[in-house]
Amino acid sequence: MSDNTLPIAVLGGGIIGLCTAVNLLRDGHRVLVIDRGDAQAAASYGNAGCLNGSSIVPNSSPDVMRRVPRWLFDSEGPLVLRAGYLPFMLPWLLRFAASGRREAIEKQAVALRALLGSSLDETLALARETGLSPLIRPVGHTVAYTTSEGFRADGVAMSLRERNGVHVEVLDRHALRARDPHLSDQFVAGRYIAETGHVGDPGAFLAGLRHHITSQGGRFVDTEIKTLETDGSAVTSVVTASGAMPVKCVVIALGAWSKTLAQRLGDKVLLDTERGYHIEVPEAPVAPSTPTLWSEAKMFVTPMDGRVRCAGTVEFAGLARGPDWRRCDLLARQLGRMYPGIGAHLQHRPVAPERRWLGFRPSTPDSLPVLGRASRMANAYYAFGHGHVGLTAGAASGRIVADLVAGRTTSIDLEPFSIARFA
Ligand SMILES: Cc1cc2nc3c(=O)[nH]c(=O)nc-3n(C[C@H](O)[C@H](O)[C@H](O)COP(=O)(O)OP(=O)(O)OC[C@H]3O[C@@H](n4cnc5c(N)ncnc54)[C@H](O)[C@@H]3O)c2cc1C
Known part of the structure; x- marks a missing residue:
């Protein structure tokens, strides 16, 4: 039985983690975002700012x-x-x-x-909800x-x-x-x-999302994530430099640093x-x-x-x-x-x-992110590997993860994004 007093831990405070947190909060979940807290270390901070739904040609x-x-x-x-x-x-x-x-x-x-096809509209909607519309061009x-x-x-x-x-x-x-x-x-x-x-200032966009998440009751812990503890079929806690934090479920959105935790949960990924x-x-x-x-x-x-x-x-x-x-x-x-x-x-x-x-x-080598459930842990979700299009895909990815957590049907077929393609 999942304990509803425990939070959903979103691991990673880049654009993917923050958009996921906004969507989970809207659904009424308790949300904890864990990130190193070095804003400029995130790819989401320094990108070219494009919301480019036409960027669909694999590398x-x-x-x-x-x-x-x-x-x-x-x-x-x-x-x-x-x-x-x-x-x-x-x-x-x-x-x-x-x-x-x-x-x-x-x-x-x-x-x-x-x-990505509706990425500009989705980002505009997210920006309206979070008071960040002036940043979207x-x-x-x-x-x-x-x-x-x-x-x-x-x-x-x-x-x-x-x-x-x-x-x-x-x-x-x-x-x-x-x-x-x-x-x-x-x-x-x-x-x-x-x-x-495009986004007129990606760093300001991230800071604005953080502010919104806090205003909606979301919590941030700035610390280094070390590993995950499991009971064999579910994640029980996130082990950090500040101690172990019990969780109801986890979303792994650590960008380029996501591989170790996916492997820890028994999934192979390139x-x-x-x-x-x-x-x-x-x-x-x-x-x-x-x-x-x-x-x-x-x-x-x-x-x-x-x-x-x-x-x-x-x-x-x-x-x-x-x-x-x-x-x-x-x-x-x-x-x-x-x-x-x-x-x-x-x-x-x-x-x-x-x-x-x-x-x-x-x-990832096929230019597709990993979006979906972990194969062996009932309460773990992946949202990483967005390559050149993470800023563009942030709003949609956050919505999709929240749909999965809520058990709703997702708006797109997630099979091409499954981690199982690397098994
Ligand atoms: C030069 C460049 C230009 C780009 N231009 C565009 C563009 O125009 N449009 C577009 O859509 N995309 C663009 N991108 C890609 C886009 O920036 C990324 O796909 C996107 O930012 C990935 O977001 P993320 O949240 O997955 O990862 P990140 O933004 O990297 O966030 C991951 C977070 O996890 C934290 N973290 C990692 N490991 C740990 C740990 N162990 N403990 C605690 N915290 C941890 C990191 O510190 C970071 O804050 C560009 C990228 C680059 C580099």
Whole structure:
């Protein structure tokens, strides 16, 4: 028998954990959120801010796979694999390659679209409920290309989006310039996707959600989670640096750090991290009106409150290694090329050290998060592995976990997201 005086423990206070907590509180549960309490350590803090429901093309798409070898030998490329980390990543990389088969890609895209398709509306609703509407900007986003070859090659991914209901507007050089007059004239073409939006300050969004959760009676404990205690069929308590905390059930939403606890509950999972970086330019002299992706460089430039944030790059180097700030130097150079007005500004006021950030995307090889029940513990749920789309998927993921806890039918088929796919 479950003890209703005990709380549901949400493990992890990033966007996924916080959205889950909001939904559980609405259902009338007692909720305890346990997190280290270092806001900037969460991937949710420093991302590009996009609420991009069109981001349904798995990372192992043929276009990406074709370019990987070139990127790996290009120090200015968007992808780095630290040689010493390769042996640790091998199973993940093999599964990643297998996920790039055409049929698999189509299925993953359909599953992602089901999860992300209404993400902007869901985030807007969550923001209204929590008093955070001013932070959400439903203005779409732009993809810009410096080469016609890049524009053409991206056509395959864009068709996949269109087959899944995304409307894509093609911009020739003039239309691109009209949409974004500050963009360098090196850019030859673009695409605009109107259905998306962005968050004007992801850190403020997280802080606002925390405030709302507290106001609704939710409790936060800032401490290190060590392990889980079970009775063999259910989790009984969360063991932390501050002691053991008895729980009614647990939601594991620890982002890139979720694997150890899933294994502790008897589930196998292939979860690694695609490390990413950002730089920020406060009081930038010019800014795009929408988040803008430089397609060939795989970096986003997002207009945020009081600054421009430039985020991107994928670095395979695990959770323990320190930052390689040369990735931020690269972002700064590319930002300057993309927006000459910002480039000129950076010559006088280079990016300040505190405006550089490293974050850990929680990544599965098939680009699908793990959402659903633990296979062996009746009272444990998973919500992690959101890779490049966790901010986008936060509101929907939180709602889905609350539906599972309440025994309601979920709005989407969770089979593609089941942890059983790694068994
Ligand atoms: C450069 C970059 C750009 C991105 N851009 C976008 C974007 O534009 N749009 C988008 O949708 N997504 C984007 N993402 C991805 C998105 O940020 C992530 O998918 C999302 O933030 C994951 O959220 P999470 O809550 O699962 O994990 P996190 O935000 O990482 O939260 C996990 C929390 O658990 C805590 N924790 C972990 N282990 C323990 C422990 N043992 N004890 C206590 N606490 C612990 C951590 O400290 C952290 O607070 C980007 C990511 C990066 C790195």
